[in-house]
Amino acid sequence: MTEDEQRDFQERVNLVNELTKHPGWDVLVDMSHFGPGGSATHQRQIVSGVKDWDDYLIAVGMIRGIHHVTEAPARLNKMVATVVGDGE
Numbered sequence: 001m002t003e004d005e006q007r008d009f010q011e012r013v014n015l016v017n018e019l020t021k022h023p024g025w026d027v028l029v030d031m032s033h034f035g036p037g038g039s040a041t042h043q044r045q046i047v048s049g050v051k052d053w054d055d056y057l058i059a060v061g062m063i064r065g066i067h068h069v070t071e072a073p074a075r076l077n078k079m080v081a082t083v084v085g086d087g088e
Helices: 003-021 023-034 040-050 053-071 073-084
Strands: none
Touching: 003 023, 003 040, 003 073, 023 040, 023 053, 040 053
């Protein structure tokens, strides 16, 4: 990764971190997990028994997608530490 790409990546990660400081972030995470159509809904569908394999794949995909977004800040911060280093 070039220095320009590293700087761009760091700036984007900083923007994501700024999003987590907005009061709406906690609402988004909560609704994504526990609101209608959230991951908890899909988990209940799986535990209760889905109709078929396709419905199972959809439910699992939704859960993974929700977690991918809500866990992005932590994952990106780890990537910055790995790709860019800790500044030392």
